[in-house]
Amino acid sequence: MGNRMSDTSDTSTKATSVDRSSTAKPSDGTLTLERRGIAHVPAGQRYGHPRNQFTVRFAPVIYLAGIYLGASGGPLGLGFTGSVTAIVLANILGSIVTGLCAVMGPRLGMPQVPMGRAPFGYFGNFVPALLTLLMCIGYYSVGTVLGAKSLADLFNVAYLPTVVVVAAASILIGIFGYKILHAMGKLITNVSIVVLTVVSVVLLFHGGGPGVEATATGTDYWLSWSVLFTAVFGYTASWAPYASDYSRYLPENTKPLSVFAAATAGLFASCTWMMCLGAGLITLMPDGDVIDAFGVALPEWLRYIVLLTLGLSAIPHNSVNLYSGAMNALTCDVKLPQWVTVTIAGVVGLVIAIVFGGDQFQANFLLFLHVLSYYITPWVAVLLIDYYVVQRAGRKIESFDNFYTPNGVFGRVNMAGLIALVVGVVVSIPFMANDFYTGPVGAALGGADLSYFVSGIVAAIVYLISRPRFAPRSALER
Template sequence: MAIGAPLNSPDATDAPQGGYGDKVLAVEPGGNEAIPVDARHGTPRGLFWTWTAPNLEFATIFVGVISILYFGLSFWQAVAAMAIGNLLGAAAHFLLSAEGPLHGVPQMVLGRLAFGYRGNILPATFMAVMCGVGWFATNSVSGAFALSTLFGITPLLGLVVIVVAQTAFAFFGHNLVQRFERIAAPVLAVIFVVGAVIIFGKSHVSTPSADGGFSIGGFLLTMGAAFGYTAGWTPYAADYTRYLPPTVSKVKTGLFASSGLFLSCTFLMVVGAASVTIGDPVSDNPTEAFTANLPSLVADLTLLAIAVGAVAANAINVYSGSMAFLAMGFRLPVGLQRALVTVFFGVVGFLVAWWALADAAASYEAFLLLVAYWIGPWLGVVFADRLLRREPPTLALLYDTRYANWGGVAAFVLGLVASVLLFCNQERFVGYVVRAVPELGDIGAFVGFALAFGLYLILARGRVAQSQRTPS
């Protein structure tokens, strides 16, 4: 089959970017088209702030909290597990971020190489629902609790304030989101560093684990949760590097993006773990329990930072969720495709967050691992495709509705299903292997990656070679 001009698809080179450039207070036009070279702007160093700010929030802290409170590790065991999980997630983010300037398209559009135009609807749906809506709801809840504690309002009112703010940033689009992250990151960092100094001064990091020894199951659960959090950003990676000029350094692009991600995640996760060693929680409200360890002024500033951090995270979540939705092939008015979908995700995310207010802690623990289950095999397929593909793809291939790669879909589905059935460790379902060997904890994401990677090399090798031989 010849790969010619896309059928029933927008011209990949006809993105409506005229006049947008580097304007901040302007609604980003269009949807998931390629960014023309003359509309590119920015430098790689700005990515450090882009990926620092959204992780300076309570959802990051809570990964450290559950590592000790729920998974039974000691402080230093938790630190090691979280650092490994974060490093693996940041390494994946490095590789995917570095590709953005070369292609100029969103991450989920690049995913069509490994899954085909129609097959890519499956992972794009996972991302749109679990990341664009799920993460949106999760972070909104923490921000709502922070505002509730700070101002004495109901969590629902706090939720409304948070959702309106973050949806507004995402509605305007790429440039305003990037600028907000750059301004928010240093301010949030200073506040959390001050809080961290106080928490470490009160903590008892030498306290042994719950059972007095080392739990490999708890270690792997923590590593998987940390990986799920950090790697949860990887399906967004190219969304925030595609506006960079194609001549920028790939190494610098990947390094600034991944270092901001790794440092912010590891820092706040460690702070969260340290906070648990101070004593038993004083409240069922997780943000109130955390800030109860701080002096009143610092506690108030930290609560405000938690709310702002939730907005920083969700401006990215809802923006990229809308990009994934458009990558599924939906057609909306050309000039406002992404902006309209952003509003839709804001409404849906609000409803899900409202439902989750009742039991935030349990919902978050399960959600972290659920994200990791699909991210693992998705990364396996994407990286296997990059290994096999010797030449950069043409834009025509990325937007060709006729291009199929069902080997990628099969590898993803088989890797996902097998890893969950065998190695899942959730309250409502425990995988068959984990039932027999409980000390495995939860390695579903890593098994899913390995299975999908190997299966893709077997099932899709011929299809990748064919797509590169066919002229575009």
């Protein structure tokens, strides 16, 4: 393995938007303002335990989006059992993808998206970094709208001041960064596990409603099952570009299996729990709104606590998106301090939430995010192939200063990675299925969107084949 990059490396500080006074020491308090940006974390400033990967993956999912997604199997005619099987299997795959990315954090000591400079080149990596930045701001806006609406309805107050308060709190937490996000993750996880356990027990005793049994049969049933399966996988796998942002401070000698197990289990547990709650609740009101179903099964005091928990939990979810969005902006060589990028992203998302936060906001904006997310699986596939095959799970990595300069061994643009990304997306177009566009294969499958799997497999193969020919010569010598 090459020499480690020192914290005062001239190359790093010139090539990244990082405050050079950064000293994220283990002794710093939770409310210490993080200034490191995307700079490599030296061995002497590493800390933490892999078990914290469970809570930092679990907490951001505890808001209403997972419940809505899990409930979508009801209108498809899957019933409770069909919905749960699709949810569980899809979440296993999606969580594994994120867990594999989280493992890279301790070894490389940098956020997730900057790692893409190895397979895409320094400037070539701007493409996935910009797309991920847009996705982060988008999910922050969705979380802000959902959280603000929940709290406004619960307390019978106006939406506008509520959305401003939710956004301000989200920005503030995001500004302080890594440590407070881990601390909030522990708090939200502990509280939500208690609340969700009580709700689950009450629902079990209450029993299902008229929507328990599947109404779809035969081929229609399996097509509907595939629709939910692919939608859930796309949602869960979309957490992969965030993964190493929250594991990069762990000591380099942390066991990869421990990081993988904790990160995978945390994301799987929260996604599956929230979605299965949605699948169970919608059986009570098959033709209604899943949130209204809380009032059918729960006593008023418990319904109040649940909606309050989900509303407030949207705030740290938003902060995670703002923080990771800042990492992506810095990866595009934005010459601003980390806290400024968080604030700007938060204000932009707040404007979106205010201007477009009407009745159709969620459906329309989630469609936009769904279309945007088509780059994720081919990007992840290329990144994982480069790390686990080319770099041999980080054992054959070059010195870290190469990640922070256009003149490093990875080159300015690595056409092999970009070709694989583009080809993966293009080949998968016939398999796409959404409200904006449905390809011929997607239509034949009744709306099942298999494009995520096709694009990932194709991108991985194309990268392995094209790398010897199109990658920079310096990169091939790795």
